[in-house]
Amino acid sequence: xxxxxxxxxxxxxxxxxxxxxxxxxxxxxxxxxxxxxxxxxxxxxxxxxxxxxxxxxxxxxxxxxxxxxxxxxxxxxxxxxxxxxxxxxxxxxxxxxxxxxxxxxxxxxxxxxxxxxxxxxxxxxxxxxxxxxxxxxxxxxxxxxxxxxxxxxxxxxxxxxxxxxxxxxxxxxxxxxxxxxxxxxxxxxxxxxxxxxxxxxx
Amino acid sequence: xxxxxxxxxxxxxxxxxxxxxxxxxxxxxxxxxxxxxxxxxxxxxxxxxxxxxxxxxxxxxxxxxxxxxxxxxxxxxxxxxxxxxxxxxxxxxxxxxxxxxxxxxxxxxxxxxxxxxxxxxxxxxxxxxxxxxxxxxxxxxxxxxxxxxxxxxxxxxxxxxxxxxxxxxxxxxxxxxxxxxxxxxxxxxxxxxxxxxxxxxx
Numbered sequence: 378x379x380x381x382x383x384x385x386x387x388x389x390x391x392x393x394x395x396x397x398x399x400x401x402x403x404x405x406x407x408x409x410x411x412x413x414x415x416x417x418x419x420x421x422x423x424x425x426x427x428x429x430x431x432x433x434x435x436x437x438x439x440x441x442x443x444x445x446x447x448x449x450x451x452x453x454x455x456x457x458x459x460x461x462x463x464x465x466x467x468x469x470x471x472x473x474x475x476x477x478x479x480x481x482x483x484x485x486x487x488x489x490x491x492x493x494x495x496x497x498x499x500x501x502x503x504x505x506x507x508x509x510x511x512x513x514x515x516x517x518x519x520x521x522x523x524x525x526x527x528x529x530x531x532x533x534x535x536x537x538x539x540x541x542x543x544x545x546x547x548x549x550x551x552x553x554x555x556x557x558x559x560x561x562x563x564x565x566x567x568x569x570x571x572x573x574x575x576x577x578x579x
Numbered sequence: 580x581x582x583x584x585x586x587x588x589x590x591x592x593x594x595x596x597x598x599x600x601x602x603x604x605x606x607x608x609x610x611x612x613x614x615x616x617x618x619x620x621x622x623x624x625x626x627x628x629x630x631x632x633x634x635x636x637x638x639x640x641x642x643x644x645x646x647x648x649x650x651x652x653x654x655x656x657x658x659x660x661x662x663x664x665x666x667x668x669x670x671x672x673x674x675x676x677x678x679x680x681x682x683x684x685x686x687x688x689x690x691x692x693x694x695x696x697x698x699x700x701x702x703x704x705x706x707x708x709x710x711x712x713x714x715x716x717x718x719x720x721x722x723x724x725x726x727x728x729x730x731x732x733x734x735x736x737x738x739x740x741x742x743x744x745x746x747x748x749x750x751x752x753x754x755x756x757x758x759x760x761x762x763x764x765x766x767x768x769x770x771x772x773x774x775x776x777x778x779x780x781x
Contacts, residue, residue, distance in 0.1 A: 544746030
């Protein structure tokens with residue numbers, strides 16, 4: 378039986394705010410600028426309260442890694458509902474996948490990946506989460522595309538779609554790449570559609 | 580008339596060594612770890628001599644950005660010579676492009692891109708070089724594939740190939756992704772080959 382516990386609610390809300398601020402700080406300021414003090418200030422939380430939730434910066438960002446995963450899942454679920462059926466669907470699915478890799482959550486994740494190359498503890502959290510998220514995103518893409526992985530070549534083209542989306546996310550890091558991107562998504566959707574409809578050999 | 584000037588040669592060799600060490604340091608230690616002192620030590624050059632060539636860290640890495648461009652160009656030219664002709668060619672070209680984005684030069688470039696998100700001076704050098712390199716790599720891919728950009732859809736599928744390669748580079752950052760990657764390259768080469776041979780609509 379769930380009884381409301383205001384104190385616990387407040388504590389959970391503070392934790393949530395800290396994690397949101399950690400992701401925003403990462404996406405905007407990068408790793409070096411995202412200290413616990415900066416994150417606490419952005420969250421409107423005292424430094425002491427922040428340290429109560431996350432004693433070290435490593436604790437904060439290990440939790441933030443998981444939070445990015447949850448946020449991505451939620452975002453994808455929400456946006457999957459409105460996808461059209463019929464001939465427009467493949468393009469809409471490719472577009473959704475690309476948006477998953479070009480938004481602020483990807484930007485934050487990218488800063489974490491790069492920081493993780495020289496931080497063993499962060500690396501472990503990031504690699505574990507990425508393997509998990511990668512499988513999830515792949516499964517979701519198959520489902521949204523109505524694609525059958527037992528058909529030879531389907532697994533690889535769906536993987537290639539996710540890798541292409543990741544590359545587009547990187548291309549969007551320093552400049553607005555949206556115009557070029559739209560043409561690539563159109564073309565990719567055509568090719569993917571043909572490859573999935575005709576089965577093997579593109 | 581070129582007269583040999585040992586002093587200038589030594590100076591050029593020192594500069595070259597510093598730039599090589601800067602890229603290696605970036606690829607291995609990331610941005611935060613790649614200070615002028617660290618780079619000088621790796622190059623076997625005194626800190627004073629390093630500062631004579633590059634008064635600030637910004638000067639060193641602005642020059643390193645250009646050096647990455649030159650090194651990529653040289654690497655690609657060298658590796659383009661051995662590409663097979665005939666039915667194996669498309670796969671070999673895709674593989675070459677992907678290797679361009681999965682090696683240490685890409686890794687160093689990635690650290691620079693991410694550092695550039697919060698460093699306006701570095702950002703300017705990186706964005707200028709990237710626009711230039713992007714065009715160059717695109718042109719080279721067209722040439723190696725024997726593809727004609729005036730055919731509708733060819734430009735976009737070649738761009739998509741480079742974006743996919745960039746995404747594969749990112750997927751290789753924290754873990755060895757070479758096995759998964761090989762299957763994707765096989766499949767993409769099939770699709771690309773069909774799309775280029777049959778012209779429009781994949």
